[in-house]
Amino acid sequence: MSTEYNKPLPVPQKWSQEFWKGTKDHKFLLKKCKDCGNIDHPPYYYCTECMSLEHEWVEASGKGTIYTYSTTYMGAPPVFTKEQPFTLAMIDLAEGPRMLSRIVDAGPEEIKIGADVEVVFEDVTEDTTLVMFRLVK
Amino acid sequence: MRRVAVIGTGHSKFCFNSEKTQVEMLAEVALDAINEANITPKDVQAVNVGNVLGDFEEGQGMVQSFFANDIGCFNVAASRFEGACASGSMAVRDAVMWVASGYYDIMLVGGVEKATAMGTPLATRTFAMFGDSRYEFPAGFTFPAVFALLAHLYSNKYGIPLPALKEQMAAVSVQSHEYAVKNPNAQIHKAISKEDVLKSFMVSTPIQLQDACPFSDGAAAVVIASEETAKKLVKKPVYFAGIGQASSGKLSSQQKYLPRIRARELASQQSYSMAGLTPKDMDLCELHDCFSIAAMIAAEGLGFFDYGTSGLAWEKGQTRIGGKIPINISGGLKAKGHPIGATGVSQVYEVTRQLRGDMAEQGRQVDGAKYGIIDTLGGDGVLVSMILSTM
Ligand SMILES: [Zn+2]
Numbered sequence: 074m075s076t077e078y079n080k081p082l083p084v085p086q087k088w089s090q091e092f093w094k095g096t097k098d099h100k101f102l103l104k105k106c107k108d109c110g111n112i113d114h115p116p117y118y119y120c121t122e123c124m125s126l127e128h129e130w131v132e133a134s135g136k137g138t139i140y141t142y143s144t145t146y147m148g149a150p151p152v153f154t155k156e157q158p159f160t161l162a163m164i165d166l167a168e169g170p171r172m173l174s175r176i177v178d179a180g181p182e183e184i185k186i187g188a189d190v191e192v193v194f195e196d197v198t199e200d201t202t203l204v205m206f207r208l209v210k
Numbered sequence: 211m212r213r214v215a216v217i218g219t220g221h222s223k224f225c226f227n228s229e230k231t232q233v234e235m236l237a238e239v240a241l242d243a244i245n246e247a248n249i250t251p252k253d254v255q256a257v258n259v260g261n262v263l264g265d266f267e268e269g270q271g272m273v274q275s276f277f278a279n280d281i282g283c284f285n286v287a288a289s290r291f292e293g294a295c296a297s298g299s300m301a302v303r304d305a306v307m308w309v310a311s312g313y314y315d316i317m318l319v320g321g322v323e324k325a326t327a328m329g330t331p332l333a334t335r336t337f338a339m340f341g342d343s344r345y346e347f348p349a350g351f352t353f354p355a356v357f358a359l360l361a362h363l364y365s366n367k368y369g370i371p372l373p374a375l376k377e378q379m380a381a382v383s384v385q386s387h388e389y390a391v392k393n394p395n396a397q398i399h400k401a402i403s404k405e406d407v408l409k410s411f412m413v414s415t416p417i418q419l420q421d422a423c424p425f426s427d428g429a430a431a432v433v434i435a436s437e438e439t440a441k442k443l444v445k446k447p448v449y450f451a452g453i454g455q456a457s458s459g460k461l462s463s464q465q466k467y468l469p470r471i472r473a474r475e476l477a478s479q480q481s482y483s484m485a486g487l488t489p490k491d492m493d494l495c496e497l498h499d500c501f502s503i504a505a506m507i508a509a510e511g512l513g514f515f516d517y518g519t520s521g522l523a524w525e526k527g528q529t530r531i532g533g534k535i536p537i538n539i540s541g542g543l544k545a546k547g548h549p550i551g552a553t554g555v556s557q558v559y560e561v562t563r564q565l566r567g568d569m570a571e572q573g574r575q576v577d578g579a580k581y582g583i584i585d586t587l588g589g590d591g592v593l594v595s596m597i598l599s600t601m
Contacts, residue, residue: 081348115345148333163462181415
């Protein structure tokens, strides 16, 4: 861990720092609009439904389903080459948003559109924890 | 606004590992375009260039100014455009607006790229910069993966079983290679079969190597002028009937619309509306087939086929010369090649020459074509559409 992690790290924005603080504590926080209830993920500066800036952070259930996916066998940038094959997906979260992430601990043949997934937290450095998903078996 | 026309064109052979620098490549195609326009470099009032990664490729930025100086366009305004794979089209569209406004009368627009100088690992890394680097790249997202996600989504949403979709995708690549054989500027002069596509390496499921365009080097240029000037200089000016450009955010921001690409639909609607034309009026199309599935999505977004049916159209030959809408008769990005900064300018070159009737000797003329549309997609975020016309 820590110093050996040479892959790109997410860049927290002013409006997403709470999310990254949450993942560090293994909490999956979503930014919810106080005016209309819409949840945006990744977090936006404003609510994409009503443009409001009033918001609260709510903890997600971590459950979702696969909306679409692909397993990469070749062509990933060098820092990801050793991990091939790996599976990327769009996931419909139980709370509504559709997010991009990675499916871990599953063979390509097991992954299907509509499959149930749950969140896993990957501590990649001392400061950064990424949100990924695994199949609910 | 004044009407604006293409009056000169130039195009290098697209290739892997060009021996020329980007400034050399640009200079050659620009002088071809200037000669064809019956002007001299000192007649050029401003230069626009599409160039995406020149800095990474050769350690040379500012190619627009250096090449302009090298060919004798001294001290003109020279601007570089970066919108990933749509950079060249952005450079053309911007120039059209300057000339339409009356600010300039004659402009030179070039596009150039030398992607293969980077080697595949750096090329893959730098190309991935045009997706979102804050949330999406850390998970390993690349453009093959993005279009692969869209392919699975396309299959699911339109109820096309994956094996059938894969055959449709293969038909797109097969057609592009077939026409590229007739295009002397194309990077790949080799026909391929459906089987060749389906047995090629798996890149990102379900996209295989032969569903994807290559890394390329090359350049293209056009000279554009106001209608009045154009008519004095050349016999067959080709006019910009409509132009459009739209953008979108990171992939996740487009999630409600996918696999359709909203920015494409907006950009092309701008073009059609400005031209007073519809998809049915188009006689040919050069569209952004960075991947076979991308071509299918583009053909639907431009209004040529119903959603979920364009693969069948390719299989039935409706996208060939003589079909409903001839698409990528150049060989497309897939086989003509995709030097990213040059691609949009190359598309304008291609459609201009088709509308002038210049392609007969290459055996790939769309006879009597009056209107052609180009479509270029850059990264997650830019779509450019332009309609060219003989009248
Ligand atoms: Zn709201």
